[in-house]
Amino acid sequence: ETQLDDTTFTTYESEVRSYCRNWPAIFDTAQGSWLTSIDGKQYLDFFAGAGALNYGHNHPALKEALIDYLVRDGITHGLDMSTRAKGEFLQTFADRILAPRNLDYKVQFPGPTGTNAVESALKLARKVTGRESIISFTNAFHGMTLGSLSVTGNATKRAGAGVPLVHTTPMPFDNYFDGAVEDFSWFERVLDDHGSGLNRPAAVIVETVQGEGGVNVARAAWLRALQELCADREILMIVDDVQMGCGRTGEFFSFEFAGITPDIVTLSKSIGGYGLPLALTLMKPELDIWAPGEHNGTFRGNNPAFVTATAALNQFWSDDLLTRDVHRKGEIISESFGQLSAEYEALSHRGRGMVQGLVFDEPAQAGEVCALAYEAGLLAETSGPEDQVVKLLPPLTIDEDDLSHGLTILSDAVATVQP
Numbered sequence: 403e404t405q406l407d408d409t410t411f412t413t414y415e416s417e418v419r420s421y422c423r424n425w426p427a428i429f430d431t432a433q434g435s436w437l438t439s440i441d442g443k444q445y446l447d448f449f450a451g452a453g454a455l456n457y458g459h460n461h462p463a464l465k466e467a468l469i470d471y472l473v474r475d476g477i478t479h480g481l482d483m484s485t486r487a488k489g490e491f492l493q494t495f496a497d498r499i500l501a502p503r504n505l506d507y508k509v510q511f512p513g514p515t516g517t518n519a520v521e522s523a524l525k526l527a528r529k530v531t532g533r534e535s536i537i538s539f540t541n542a543f544h545g546m547t548l549g550s551l552s553v554t555g556n557a558t559k560r561a562g563a564g565v566p567l568v569h570t571t572p573m574p575f576d577n578y579f580d581g582a583v584e585d586f587s588w589f590e591r592v593l594d595d596h597g598s599g600l601n602r603p604a605a606v607i608v609e610t611v612q613g614e615g616g617v618n619v620a621r622a623a624w625l626r627a628l629q630e631l632c633a634d635r636e637i638l639m640i641v642d643d644v645q646m647g648c649g650r651t652g653e654f655f656s657f658e659f660a661g662i663t664p665d666i667v668t669l670s671k672s673i674g675g676y677g678l679p680l681a682l683t684l685m686k687p688e689l690d691i692w693a694p695g696e697h698n699g700t701f702r703g704n705n706p707a708f709v710t711a712t713a714a715l716n717q718f719w720s721d722d723l724l725t726r727d728v729h730r731k732g733e734i735i736s737e738s739f740g741q742l743s744a745e746y747e748a749l750s751h752r753g754r755g756m757v758q759g760l761v762f763d764e765p766a767q768a769g770e771v772c773a774l775a776y777e778a779g780l781l782a783e784t785s786g787p788e789d790q791v792v793k794l795l796p797p798l799t800i801d802e803d804d805l806s807h808g809l810t811i812l813s814d815a816v817a818t819v820q821p
């Protein structure tokens with residue numbers, strides 16, 4: 403058996419991923435909202451696999467479905483063949499998610515992870531419209547590959563490309579200006595102006611709450627105005643629900659509250675239910691124009707992930723209990739952050755459902771709070787262009803006592819760093 407000693411640990415530390423540096427423990431097992439490290443210490447998880455574990459770690463119903471599948475030698479690869487596991491997932495997704503919401507989408511499996519879904523959405527929108535550029539927003543985050551990075555706002559992430567990225571028209575996200583702006587007539591004027599040099603874009607890609615961008619929340623009216631602009635100008639609307647989908651904001655899709663129906667939707671992270679990689683691109687049926695083989699790849703339909711995804715849909719989306727839970731627990735977090743914001747002038751807070759951000763005037767303090775929280779046994783991460791926001795993404799299934807326990811750790815950490 404491999405022995406994990408300090409040398410192994412140092413190798414881990416030399417990994418460039420920040421999670422290894424911020425959380426220098428070697429994690430071993432996990433159950434519900436708790437992880438255990440190899441030295442037996444327990445950590446409460448307010449990060450949930452970067453949003454990939456909305457139903458917590460090793461949920462018994464999902465685990466049982468996976469074990470059963472493995473025991474009966476279910477197919478484990480990810481090729482785009484017809485399998486029972488895929489068929490059951492598609493049927494369950496149609497019955498539990500699409501039909502009750504009157505949504506009519508075709509489903510594509512674009513690859514294992516979120517950025518694959520974004521790439522396929524952008525590529526499809528360009529092919530369907532015959533247009534090149536995409537509208538994206540300030541502080542947007544859509545992934546690390548060339549297309550998804552080109553619609554990502556963050557300068558540090560973009561610098562990773564080394565050379566300028568192409569094909570985007572940046573626009574201010576909701577509340578970017580202090581006064582709310584929900585009127586896109588300025589954009590239409592520029593679009594119609596023969597002197598503007600602006601080409602009509604193929605699509606808009608938008609998050610309803612920008613997770614990586616610092617928990618920036620779009621209002622329903624702004625999203626509706628954006629959809630109206632898209633409809634008037636035959637620009638396709640892509641909602642990137644990779645992080646905010648699967649119940650994070652309360653409803654299954656984060657755009658439901660605004661009453662809009664995007665042309666294309668991306669899902670990943672928690673859709674697999676168990677932390678296994680799976681990504682979906684949903685498209686209105688008339689957009690399904692790719693010929694067989696025009697967009698394929700090896701790992702596109704992860705069969706074990708279909709099994710846990712189906713189990714998750716059956717377990718959590720047959721009624722509206724999870725939605726009510728998310729609203730209630732979101733309120734608990736928001737109240738705690740509200741108290742901190744009232745007590746300390748340098749703090750404010752924002753969020754929707756169970757994605758909530760505590761915003762620091764002094765960015766370094768957000769990092770210090772997360773470091774202190776880690777010492778006290780709580781995992782939480784920063785987000786935003788200056789990493790000035792402590793972003794909470796606990797499992798939606800978290801026990802309310804655990805939630806309160808974690809919020810107390812955070813309040814104590816804030817009290818320590820605030821003068």
Ligand code: PMP
Binds near residue numbers: 518520543545644671
């Ligand atoms: N879109 C959004 C909104 C995301 O938050 C992320 C991941 N943080 C991605 C796309 C990219 O997903 P992945 O890291 O799985 O490629």
